[in-house]
Amino acid sequence: MSWNNIDNTLDPAHAKMQSDKHRENQASLAKAYSRAFTSDDGQRILSDLTKRFIYENDTSFGSGNVNYESAYHNGEAGVIKFIINQMKQAEIL
Numbered sequence: 405m406s407w408n409n410i411d412n413t414l415d416p417a418h419a420k421m422q423s424d425k426h427r428e429n430q431a432s433l434a435k436a437y438s439r440a441f442t443s444d445d446g447q448r449i450l451s452d453l454t455k456r457f458i459y460e461n462d463t464s465f466g467s468g469n470v471n472y473e474s475a476y477h478n479g480e481a482g483v484i485k486f487i488i489n490q491m492k493q494a495e496i497l
Contacts (some may be wrong), residue, residue: 430493431438431493431494431497433490433496434490434491434493434494435494435497436474437487437490437494438490438491438494439490439493441487442491443489450484450487450488453484453487454484454488457477457480457481457484458484458485459482460479460481461477462477
């Protein structure tokens with residue numbers, strides 16, 4: 405970005421155009437997630453990932469660093485939740 409481009413970022417029409425473009429890209433990506441994970445193979449994979457990284461993703465209290473392991477497992481579950489959220493967004497759009 406240069407100083408010459410700053411005037412464009414303050415223009416409401418330019419900001420709306422950028423926002424619309426971003427929204428369109430996000431919608432397209434959500435639909436791609438939905439297409440990938442609603443196929444038979446995609447459903448099988450998503451089911452396995454959900455079982456593996458959400459339902460069976462426990463941290464034992466006897467682990468060496470409970471806080472670290474819990475945060476790590478939470479991050480793994482977050483990826484699966486993101487995929488599911490993208491699929492839900494595609495249904496809305």
